[in-house]
Amino acid sequence: MPLPAGISFSADLKVALPARFNVAVPFIDRHLAEGRGAKPAIRTASETVTYAELAERVNRTGNALVARGLVPGARVLMVVKDCPAFFYLFWGAIKAGIVPVPPNTLLRAADYAYMIEDCGCGLVVYSGEYAGEIEPALRQLGAKAPPAVTVDAFLTELARAPATLAPRLAAAEDDCFWLYSSGSTGRPKGAVHAQRDMVVTSELYGVRVLGVRESDVCYSAAKLFFAYGLGNAMTFPLWVGATAVLDDRRPTPDTTFETIERFRPTIYYGVPALYAAQLAALEAGGRDFSSVRACVSAGEALPATLFERWKARTGTVILDGIGSTEALHIFIGNRLDDHRAGTSGRPVPGYEARILDESGAAVAPSASGRLWIRAESAARYYWNKPEKTAETMVDGWLNTGDTYRQDADGYYIYEGRSDDMLKVGGIWCSPVEVENCLIGHPAVLEAAVVGHADADGLTKPKAIVVLKQAGGGGAALTEELMALCKKTLAPYKYPRWVEYVSELPKTATGKIQRFRLR
Numbered sequence: 279m280p281l282p283a284g285i286s287f288s289a290d291l292k293v294a295l296p297a298r299f300n301v302a303v304p305f306i307d308r309h310l311a312e313g314r315g316a317k318p319a320i321r322t323a324s325e326t327v328t329y330a331e332l333a334e335r336v337n338r339t340g341n342a343l344v345a346r347g348l349v350p351g352a353r354v355l356m357v358v359k360d361c362p363a364f365f366y367l368f369w370g371a372i373k374a375g376i377v378p379v380p381p382n383t384l385l386r387a388a389d390y391a392y393m394i395e396d397c398g399c400g401l402v403v404y405s406g407e408y409a410g411e412i413e414p415a416l417r418q419l420g421a422k423a424p425p426a427v428t429v430d431a432f433l434t435e436l437a438r439a440p441a442t443l444a445p446r447l448a449a450a451e452d453d454c455f456w457l458y459s460s461g462s463t464g465r466p467k468g469a470v471h472a473q474r475d476m477v478v479t480s481e482l483y484g485v486r487v488l489g490v491r492e493s494d495v496c497y498s499a500a501k502l503f504f505a506y507g508l509g510n511a512m513t514f515p516l517w518v519g520a521t522a523v524l525d526d527r528r529p530t531p532d533t534t535f536e537t538i539e540r541f542r543p544t545i546y547y548g549v550p551a552l553y554a555a556q557l558a559a560l561e562a563g564g565r566d567f568s569s570v571r572a573c574v575s576a577g578e579a580l581p582a583t584l585f586e587r588w589k590a591r592t593g594t595v596i597l598d599g600i601g602s603t604e605a606l607h608i609f610i611g612n613r614l615d616d617h618r619a620g621t622s623g624r625p626v627p628g629y630e631a632r633i634l635d636e637s638g639a640a641v642a643p644s645a646s647g648r649l650w651i652r653a654e655s656a657a658r659y660y661w662n663k664p665e666k667t668a669e670t671m672v673d674g675w676l677n678t679g680d681t682y683r684q685d686a687d688g689y690y691i692y693e694g695r696s697d698d699m700l701k702v703g704g705i706w707c708s709p710v711e712v713e714n715c716l717i718g719h720p721a722v723l724e725a726a727v728v729g730h731a732d733a734d735g736l737t738k739p740k741a742i743v744v745l746k747q748a749g750g751g752g753a754a755l756t757e758e759l760m761a762l763c764k765k766t767l768a769p770y771k772y773p774r775w776v777e778y779v780s781e782l783p784k785t786a787t788g789k790i791q792r793f794r795l796r
């Protein structure tokens with residue numbers, strides 16, 4: 279499919295965009311002009327939304343947001359499950375010049391209270407399922423809380439909103455949407471993405487690496503709130519006029535295979551922990567994966583054994599690739615015609631990668647160091663966090679915080695984080711946050727949390743705990759600590775193992791040395 283009018287990529291894959299444009303036009307409106315109005319843009323278990331319906335609802339949403347008093351540049355926090363309304367809100371906001379901020383939907387009231395204040399949003403829209411966390415967050419903010427509305431109530435406002443909307447024009451570098459990213463210390467950071475960023479990821483990775491095309495049906499078990507899922511199941515299919523499949527349920531082998539068998543996607547995107555569980559289900563038999571021509575994995579490293587066993591069972595390769603919230607999507611990845619198990623692949627054409635030592639010099643070939651990348655899709659700054667911005671975004675390069683080396687053929691091999699952050703099921707987990715929760719238990723004096731490999735070679739949190747009274751650790755306390763974490767934190771963060779020790783290794787300044795506990 280030709281690129282949308284006014285958009286081109288040079289021979290060295292730099293994007294050229296019109297001086298004034300709105301990115302909702304090439305992703306949404308374009309398909310009407312090109313005759314795709316009757317084609318399904320979205321399919322779910324309960325509805326099909328055509329490109330014509332999508333474009334109209336996007337317009338009505340933009341108008342409804344304006345009617346609620348949101349002005350260009352204002353933020354709307356959208357805590358929305360994977361459903362068509364996610365598309366309406368995201369693109370309706372963008373088309374009206376309003377900035378959508380879709381956070382992780384698995385978080386707790388305290389996390390949302392922080393984000394609502396930090397982003398200064400003029401409206402919160404949330405799926406009813408999340409009322410139990412959003413409503414306490416709003417109450418906690420008291421008079422500072424912005425107006426809030428459930429998705430269902432908001433959808434009834436659409437009927438009254440006009441069905442046409444002129445796109446608010448912007449420059450390619452203007453702020454377009456934000457995604458929150460977590461760090462090991464401190465609060466989540468709002469990575470501010472520009473109008474051009476989704477154009478770059480969709481064309482460079484979606485089209486040119488994966489070969490996403492109009493006839494594809496894209497299904498991502500990783501949710502839309504995750505930059506990975508946002509590209510997989512929204513921007514990539516919309517970029518080429520393909521169809522996205524959405525399922526709002528928690529991804530398990532049962533729900534994902536049911537969705538795959540029913541909608542027969544051609545491209546499937548998962549995370550390693552889910553592939554491991556799905557493989558066990560495939561090995562047990564009776565599941566049909568034959569519609570899928572390409573599988574993608576990201577979020578954490580895909581163990582080589584999982585790649586091999588999956589290929590032996592399904593005949594399809596899983597393309598592992600590393601992406602980040604800041605880069606927006608995958609910047610080093612395997613390809614259908616060029617892949618190596620146990621590696622993240624090679625840089626996506628159009629992205630540049632460097633492995634540097636502590637002093638900022640390039641490491642010797644095959645030596646490990648810090649991975650930096652240069653990406654035209656990169657967030658330009660973190661909202662209100664000038665120091666974090668200065669540390670992470672330097673002279674057009676992005677510090678990934680990951681340690682990598684290259685093998686003799688140039689494939690990139692992941693060697694861990696340079697901070698203590700964990701990826702659990704592909705999603706960030708800060709050890710400090712889990713430790714702080716454990717310390718809240720009256721029996722606990724100190725705690726350290728580290729990553730520990732489960733039977734599939736995938737990382738899960740493990741807690742090492744010092745009790746106030748020696749000799750008190752047992753199965754009952756372990757259960758209590760796990761339950762406390764599940765209740766207080768996003769449940770995926772709870773420690774799967776608890777070990778009791780008499781003291782923790784510390785630095786001279788008293789900082790826990792987590793690396794010595796791994």
Ligand code: 3UK
Pocket residue numbers: 459504505506507575576577578579580598599600601602603604606607608622678679680692695701704705706
């Ligand atoms: C880690 C990986 C090894 C790595 C993401 C695809 O994961 C995404 O974004 P996040 O901001 O996390 C980024 C960090 O996660 N990581 C991601 N993928 C891999 N480590 N192998 C991998 N394949 O530490 C990275 O810095 O949550 C992934 C597309 C968009 C994304 N946002």
